[in-house]
Amino acid sequence: MDATALEMDNISIxxxxxxxxDSATLSVRKGEVRAIVGENGAGKSTLMKILSGVHKAGSYSGEIRLDGQTVKLTGVADAEKSGITMVPQELNLIDELTVAENLMLNQMPGRAGVVNFQQLYRDAQAMLDDIGLDVSPTAKIKELGVAHKQMIVIGKALGNQVKVLILDEPTATLSDKESEILFEKIRELKRNGITCLYISHRLEEVLDLSDSITVMRDGKIITTKPVEEMDEQKIVSYMIGRDLENYFPETNRTPGEVVLTVNNYNVHDPKLPDRKLVDNASLELRAGEIVGVYGLVGAGRTELALGLLGAWPAATSGEVLIDGQPVQIPNPSEAIKAGLGYLPEDRKRQGIIELMSVSSNISISSIDRLCRLGVIDQGAEMEKNNQFVADLSIKTASLETAIKSLSGGNQQKCVLARLIAADTKVMLLDEPTQGVDIGAKTEVYVLLDKLAKAGKAILLISSDLPEVLGVSDRMLVMRQGRIVASLSPKETNRHQVLEYATLGYSTMEGDKKDG
Ligand SMILES: Nc1ncnc2c1ncn2[C@@H]1O[C@H](COP(=O)(O)OP(=O)(O)OP(=O)(O)O)[C@@H](O)[C@H]1O
Ligand SMILES: [Mg+2]
Structure with a gap:
C-alpha cells in the first residue's frame, strides 16, 4: 500500500x-483518487479551499500534513509551490485574453518582458493536445463555451507540477466525451503517483472513477469508505441522513394550448455567418408541458435558447410566435416583457450579481411586480423570498447575506428562484440542476412540476439524461444544430437517445422522428 500523501487533522472553520x-479529519494515500460528496452547503468546497490555500493558515483550526510534514499555507501560490493545486468550482479565466495567454499566464516564454508569441502558441498547443482539447490557442476565452473553459482550467492546473490535484465539480459542465477525456487524464495522473481529490454531485462517475469516497454533511465528515463498499443508495443515505424515495415526482400533467411556436429557426455564428449554430429548428411548446432538450455539449441547445431570447437578432432567421402572435425580441432585456424567461447555464458570468444580497438577487427581475407607487414593498419582497428559501431549501444565514458567500449549488437555486419570480409564460431553463445536490434536485423537479401544472411552458435543456427522461413530457434531441428527434420519454431509452445525440439517427425500433 502506498504511503500517506496528505492528512487533514481536526479542521474547523x-x-x-x-x-x-466542523472537526474534519481525513487522510489520503499517494496516487489515490478520493471523491468528496455531500449536499449543497455541506462544506466540501470550503474544506478543499483550506487545503489549497484559499483560506490561509490562521483562518481555520487544525493541522495539514503533506508527506508527513506540517504545512501552514499562506496562500494559493504557496500551496501551488508545495504541489497542491485546485481547479475551483467557479472558473477563473481572463475573458479578454487568448487561450494560450490564459494557459501560460505564469510562465510566459520570452525575454526581458517581450513575449515570444510563436513559442507561446506552440507551448499552448502542446498543452491543448495533451488534454485532447480541440480549440485554437489564439481564440479568446470569451469566445468559448463553459465546457471548453473548464477544460482549459484543468489543463492549466496540470501544467504546474502537482502532487495533489483538487477538482471541484470539474464535470458539471462537461459532455460525456469530455468527461471521459478528463477521467483518462486522472487515471494517468494516478499511475504517476499524483493524488487526486475531487468533488462531484454525479454519483455514477464517483463510483466509476474513485478509489474511496468521503461523505460530508453539515460541515462534518460522516464517513470515508473504499468504493467497493459503496453504492449510489448508500452514498445518498449518508449524504442526507435518510433514504431518498421517489426521485422523480409522479407526473400527471395535461398540456394545454400552444404558447411558443418556433418555425424553421436558424442561428448563424455571429462571427462566421456561413456556419449555423442552430439549423432549421422547429418546435412547439404548450402551456403545462415540460419539453426536455438533450444533446452533447456544442449541439446548439444553449444557442437555441439564447437566440430565442434575442441575444443575436441580426444572426437569426425564422419565425417565432408567442400565443400565435409573431414576436421580434431585439435584446434579452426585452425577453421578459415578451413572456420569455431564461435561466442561464453559466451561473458566474450571466447568473448571480456577486455584490448583492440573496434577496436582491432573487427579486431583481420581478422588481416591477413588487412595487407600489414606485416604491418597493419590502414586506412583500421578504415574504416572497423567504418562501423561495423554504421551497428550494436554499441554505443561507439570512436573506441579506451576500450571495457570493453561498455554496455553489445554493447560488444556482437563487438564480432559479429569480426566474420563477419573474413569472413568465415560457421558461427556458439551461442546466437548472447543475451543481445541485441529489436531494435538492428532487425539490427542483417537484417545483418544475408545480410550475407546469400552473400553466407554465417549460423548455428544459439538460445534459443529465436520466433527468430529461424522468421529468419531461416530451423530449427533443439536438445534434450539430439540428433537432434530430422528438421522442416520448416513456417510449425511448438511454441507448436510443445517445444514438440520436451522437449519430443523428437510431438503429433501434420504434423510433419516431420529426422536427
Ligand atoms: N466565504 C464565506 N463566507 C461566509 N460563509 C461561507 C463562505 N464560504 C462558504 N460559506 C458557507 O459555508 C457553508 C459551506 O459551503 P461550501 O461552499 O463549502 O459548500 P459545498 O459543500 O461546496 O456546497 P455545493 O455543493 O453547493 O458547492 C455554506 O453554508 C456557505 O454558505
Ligand atoms: Mg461547492
Whole structure:
C-alpha cells in the first residue's frame, strides 16, 4: 500500500453564522483518487479551499500534513509551490485574453518582458493536445463555451507540477466525451503517483472513477469508505441522513394550448455567418408541458435558447410566435416583457450579481411586480423570498447575506428562484440542476412540476439524461444544430437517445422522428 500523501487533522472553520467545516479529519494515500460528496452547503468546497490555500493558515483550526510534514499555507501560490493545486468550482479565466495567454499566464516564454508569441502558441498547443482539447490557442476565452473553459482550467492546473490535484465539480459542465477525456487524464495522473481529490454531485462517475469516497454533511465528515463498499443508495443515505424515495415526482400533467411556436429557426455564428449554430429548428411548446432538450455539449441547445431570447437578432432567421402572435425580441432585456424567461447555464458570468444580497438577487427581475407607487414593498419582497428559501431549501444565514458567500449549488437555486419570480409564460431553463445536490434536485423537479401544472411552458435543456427522461413530457434531441428527434420519454431509452445525440439517427425500433 502506498504511503500517506496528505492528512487533514481536526479542521474547523467558522464564518459568520455558519460552522462551515466542523472537526474534519481525513487522510489520503499517494496516487489515490478520493471523491468528496455531500449536499449543497455541506462544506466540501470550503474544506478543499483550506487545503489549497484559499483560506490561509490562521483562518481555520487544525493541522495539514503533506508527506508527513506540517504545512501552514499562506496562500494559493504557496500551496501551488508545495504541489497542491485546485481547479475551483467557479472558473477563473481572463475573458479578454487568448487561450494560450490564459494557459501560460505564469510562465510566459520570452525575454526581458517581450513575449515570444510563436513559442507561446506552440507551448499552448502542446498543452491543448495533451488534454485532447480541440480549440485554437489564439481564440479568446470569451469566445468559448463553459465546457471548453473548464477544460482549459484543468489543463492549466496540470501544467504546474502537482502532487495533489483538487477538482471541484470539474464535470458539471462537461459532455460525456469530455468527461471521459478528463477521467483518462486522472487515471494517468494516478499511475504517476499524483493524488487526486475531487468533488462531484454525479454519483455514477464517483463510483466509476474513485478509489474511496468521503461523505460530508453539515460541515462534518460522516464517513470515508473504499468504493467497493459503496453504492449510489448508500452514498445518498449518508449524504442526507435518510433514504431518498421517489426521485422523480409522479407526473400527471395535461398540456394545454400552444404558447411558443418556433418555425424553421436558424442561428448563424455571429462571427462566421456561413456556419449555423442552430439549423432549421422547429418546435412547439404548450402551456403545462415540460419539453426536455438533450444533446452533447456544442449541439446548439444553449444557442437555441439564447437566440430565442434575442441575444443575436441580426444572426437569426425564422419565425417565432408567442400565443400565435409573431414576436421580434431585439435584446434579452426585452425577453421578459415578451413572456420569455431564461435561466442561464453559466451561473458566474450571466447568473448571480456577486455584490448583492440573496434577496436582491432573487427579486431583481420581478422588481416591477413588487412595487407600489414606485416604491418597493419590502414586506412583500421578504415574504416572497423567504418562501423561495423554504421551497428550494436554499441554505443561507439570512436573506441579506451576500450571495457570493453561498455554496455553489445554493447560488444556482437563487438564480432559479429569480426566474420563477419573474413569472413568465415560457421558461427556458439551461442546466437548472447543475451543481445541485441529489436531494435538492428532487425539490427542483417537484417545483418544475408545480410550475407546469400552473400553466407554465417549460423548455428544459439538460445534459443529465436520466433527468430529461424522468421529468419531461416530451423530449427533443439536438445534434450539430439540428433537432434530430422528438421522442416520448416513456417510449425511448438511454441507448436510443445517445444514438440520436451522437449519430443523428437510431438503429433501434420504434423510433419516431420529426422536427
Ligand atoms: N466565504 C464565506 N463566507 C461566509 N460563509 C461561507 C463562505 N464560504 C462558504 N460559506 C458557507 O459555508 C457553508 C459551506 O459551503 P461550501 O461552499 O463549502 O459548500 P459545498 O459543500 O461546496 O456546497 P455545493 O455543493 O453547493 O458547492 C455554506 O453554508 C456557505 O454558505
Ligand atoms: Mg461547492
Amino acid at each position: 467558522q464564518f459568520p453564522g455558519v460552522l462551515a467545516v
